[in-house]
Amino acid sequence: MIKPRFFIPGPTSVPEAVAFAAARQPLHHRGEEFAAMFLRVQSMLRDVFCTRQPVVTLASSGTGAAEAVMTNLFSPGDRGIYINNGRFAARWGDMMRSFGMNAIEIPVEWGSAVDPARVEEALIRYPDARCVWAVHSETSTGVRADIQSIAAITQQSQALLCVDAVTSLAAEECRTDDWGLDVVISASQKALMSPPGLSFIAMSERARQAAQQARIPHYYFDLIREQERIEEGTTRWTPPVTLIAALESALQMITEEGLEHTWQRHTRMALALRSGLQALRLMPFGSPPSNAVTVAHLPATGRSFRTLLRKKYRVTVASGQDDLKDKVFRISHMGYCDEGDILALLSAIERALRDTGITVTPGSSLYAAQEQLCT
Numbered sequence: 001m002i003k004p005r006f007f008i009p010g011p012t013s014v015p016e017a018v019a020f021a022a023a024r025q026p027l028h029h030r031g032e033e034f035a036a037m038f039l040r041v042q043s044m045l046r047d048v049f050c051t052r053q054p055v056v057t058l059a060s061s062g063t064g065a066a067e068a069v070m071t072n073l074f075s076p077g078d079r080g081i082y083i084n085n086g087r088f089a090a091r092w093g094d095m096m097r098s099f100g101m102n103a104i105e106i107p108v109e110w111g112s113a114v115d116p117a118r119v120e121e122a123l124i125r126y127p128d129a130r131c132v133w134a135v136h137s138e139t140s141t142g143v144r145a146d147i148q149s150i151a152a153i154t155q156q157s158q159a160l161l162c163v164d165a166v167t168s169l170a171a172e173e174c175r176t177d178d179w180g181l182d183v184v185i186s187a188s189q190k191a192l193m194s195p196p197g198l199s200f201i202a203m204s205e206r207a208r209q210a211a212q213q214a215r216i217p218h219y220y221f222d223l224i225r226e227q228e229r230i231e232e233g234t235t236r237w238t239p240p241v242t243l244i245a246a247l248e249s250a251l252q253m254i255t256e257e258g259l260e261h262t263w264q265r266h267t268r269m270a271l272a273l274r275s276g277l278q279a280l281r282l283m284p285f286g287s288p289p290s291n292a293v294t295v296a297h298l299p300a301t302g303r304s305f306r307t308l309l310r311k312k313y314r315v316t317v318a319s320g321q322d323d324l325k326d327k328v329f330r331i332s333h334m335g336y337c338d339e340g341d342i343l344a345l346l347s348a349i350e351r352a353l354r355d356t357g358i359t360v361t362p363g364s365s366l367y368a369a370q371e372q373l374c375t
């Protein structure tokens, strides 16, 4: 028997308690029991987002939350800036265009993070820009953006900073209120270690104001009306009650660990994994590296290496995307992942490399990872 282990960037593995919570009988979404649960979830969500504002919960994946933000806060013809350093970043530019917005790209080479000075330059050149879209942890390249510095710049302008924190929330330090982030979106199936199907949006007062003038049509996703229902302990439409029950269980685990410890665990796993991969000469791609997803160059055997890992060692990692398809592989270590999982992963990688004829000293990556973990 070999235990299957998943290191793909969503849906991530869920703890057993989370899976059991989702298996319960669905609660009546206008009943007292659901309302009490929804409010407990709301309070824990605010803590994880580091905000005192309400956190809207939608029945959609992360992309649905981004669409809700576009349609609720902006108008056709509005200028919007997007920092394009990966596949998810590019999606937000496409989305702006599809709603008739005037999307301005800040192109950034895949594997790099934007220099915040370029955001400042773009805002000087386009002072009428209404938003800046940034991805905190870019899942296609494994690169983390300096959101705090970008926010210090957007705060001086009229542009709202919209942050895709889908893979960073609960994996990386992300402080919505203290850093002055106007919009933060996330989803259930990444570091929140819950099944897919829920997305979340936190908004600043500036963002709420912008909603008053927005003219892109929308109906199902109405952020202000959703915010109004939160106090009553419910959502406007029938929510996926079983997913909210699962999320409650996951958020309780994060609360028990303590959010800062959760961030630290992700940092430690990322450091240990990178040390281990470097010992195997599988060099990390991109910098500064995300603590949620590690992207590394594939060995010479290329794509078949991933297949071997999956078939023989039952370890599933993700492929590269677009131009990186045959160059890198991607390892998610967000959510329900611990130091022991990283060691099991490195052990499988070492053995798969040896299977393909690459000379590896057994235990070399484990030694390097342990050295990190022992500090």
Ligand SMILES: *Cc1c(COP(=O)(O)O)cnc(C)c1O
Residues within 6 Å of the ligand: 009, 010, 061, 062, 063, 064, 088, 135, 137, 138, 139, 164, 166, 167, 187
């Ligand atoms: C997974 C992910 C998303 C959202 O994708 P969905 O499939 O719509 O949930 C958005 N941004 C990043 C960076 C992601 O990794």
